[in-house]
Amino acid sequence: MTTTPDLARLDLDEIAARAAGLYEYATGLDAAWQAEADQLAGTDVPALLAEVRRLRAELAELKRPAVEAQRNEIRSSYAETIAQARDDRDYEGAFALESQLREREERWRDEDRAAAS
Numbered sequence: 001m002t003t004t005p006d007l008a009r010l011d012l013d014e015i016a017a018r019a020a021g022l023y024e025y026a027t028g029l030d031a032a033w034q035a036e037a038d039q040l041a042g043t044d045v046p047a048l049l050a051e052v053r054r055l056r057a058e059l060a061e062l063k064r065p066a067v068e069a070q071r072n073e074i075r076s077s078y079a080e081t082i083a084q085a086r087d088d089r090d091y092e093g094a095f096a097l098e099s100q101l102r103e104r105e106e107r108w109r110d111e112d113r114a115a116a117s
Helices: 014-024 031-087 091-116
Strands: none
Touching: 014 031, 031 091
């Protein structure tokens, strides 16, 4: 039984490499198979990969407002907790929370860069 792969987890670069490998393998085989390999590896796979990349970018853009809203809630929660720690004269705690928030912001920037590519 064939299982459907999780499309969000497909490694598109790996698929392109496998298609290129198939194309190289097919070189020198009979003319009918070579024409199919040319169509598949030279046209079909690159077109499908480009479409999947485009759709992933579009989906990420549609999710963007919800992602930003969630991140703003987290930022606000950190800001309130940091302020409370300072009011309680817990400067080490406030510093630790500020460090955690900076790490989150860096992680979010990395996620955004990865989603854009």
